[in-house]
Amino acid sequence: MESRSPKDYLLKPEEHFVFWLIVFAALLAMQVGSGWLPGPDESSYLSMARSLGTGHGFTRFSGERYLHYAPGYPLLIAPAFVLQAVRPFVAIGLIQWALAVLFMLGLYLWSRKYFGNHALLLTALVMTNVGFWYYYRRTVPEIGFMAAMIWAVNLLTLATERRIGPAIGLTLAGSALIAFLCWIRPVGVFIASGFGLMLLVLACRGRVSWGRCFLLGGIACVIALASAIGFISRQSVTAAERGPDTVTYTGELLDLNRSLPARVAEGVRLRITEVGRLLIPGMFKSYDARGRWIPNTLFIFLPVFIVFAIGWWRFAMSAPNVLAWAFPFYLGLYIVWWGEQGTRYMMPMLPILWASMWFFAAPWDRFRRPVFAGLVAAHLIVAGIYWTGDLQQTRQLAGYWPKLDRLAAAVQSEPANGAICADRHIGCMFLVALDRGWPIVEKAGAVGPGVRWLLISDDRGDAPGFTTKARAGDLRLMERD
Secondary structure, three states, X not given: OOOOOHHHHHHOHHHHHHHHHHHHHHHHHOOOOOOOOOOHHHHHHHHHHHHHHOOOOOOEOOOEOOOOOOOHHHHHHOHHHHHOOOOOHHHHHHHHHHHHHHHHHHHHHHHHHHHHHHHHHHHHXXXXXXXXXXXXXXXXXXXXXXXXXXXXXXXXXXXXXXXXXXXXXXXXXXXXXXXXXXXXXHHHHHHHHXXXXXXXXXXXXXXXXXXXXXXXXXXXXHHHHHHHHHHHHHHHHHHHHHOOOOOOHHHHHHOOOOOHHHHHHHHHHHHHHHHHHHHOOOOOOOOOOOXXXXXXXXXXXXXXXHHHHHHHHHHHHHOOOHHHHHHHHHHHHHHHOOOOOOOOOOHHHHHHHHHHHHHHOHHHHHHHHHHHHHHHHHHHHHHHHHHHHHHHHHHHHHOHHXXXXXXXXXXXXXXXXXXXXXXXXXXXXXXXXXXXXXXEOOXXXXXXXXXXXXXXXXXXXXXOOEEEEEEEOOEEEEEEO
């Protein structure tokens, strides 16, 4: 048997793609741990998953039927709470790892179809991206969304290449994944739109019949639309039960407090910024203040976005595919739905972002591969730096769990309302310990008159009108006089 030197694995990586996929999976496995990175969304997803895993159905924060967040991702991680009802972070991490590996395998198959011998490089650009690693370590739905998305895309793509009988079966399977995708993020409905548009392009070029185009496209769009409408309808019903002031996804999308031109302008700026932050090593946390285009957006991110847009057009026209044609719909929604979410909105589109950049660089083929390999190395270094920072943060916060458990036990049987006046991370950890949706405020003076309990840290000063009932380190649980 011929022996291979380590240099072979670096100079001819595609010949050893299994080895490199195992390396990527191992790097992700190393990030699984018993710590938790807190955040408001993360707290809600954990509460929903705990409710499902402990047999209490689709509720959050001790029985509230209005979820606000889509329940698909909590459904994926709920089995962790079957195994361990209290903070099963290792089990959740293993589920995240399994979803990430599932996505990686689907991504590699997708890349093989469109990039041939460069598939491993395109896969590496996504799997070592700082954004991918960053959200992989958090209990947010991006990784689960990407796993379902890429396999739906692969199944639908395969449907265009098979006889009509198998094609219908593959379309139904892909559409079922899209239906679930809509319950992870409703924007998943646009994968079906991308499939329909790709079929129209293929029909115009004579590569599929018009009957096949409308049949397969109709199946996917009807199933996806039914799923999205089902989710929105459920959210509207439970929001109405909660009260007229409850904000829903539809309400956020309409956002009558801002004019449509203002929302679109800010949405365009944010999405341009996110593309640059994901593609340029070291720019992940770099952004301009709300409404400002100078300096970063205009001089750094806008040129990158223009390059990406040119590459996307070349990719979409030369190799019609579901994900490329879904992108304009996806981007359009998040331009109108302009909220700032770091890079979470654009991160699931990493395969299209890097594929488009690859196609843009096609005229410089001699330099393309080494340059993109250098980008993999640069992103891996940046991702490692952020990983180190997250490790430090989880270790610092771990000491607060016993304190928060003690204070949560003191108020667990009380149905009264409460609020939190502490560091946001500490506050989100208390939401998980207590499993209630108490608001987090910056100052004790911002607490409303209907609030009975207040968790406050010593660095936030005193809280007039409240008396300390329990203390744990620098945290106090106070009750209104």
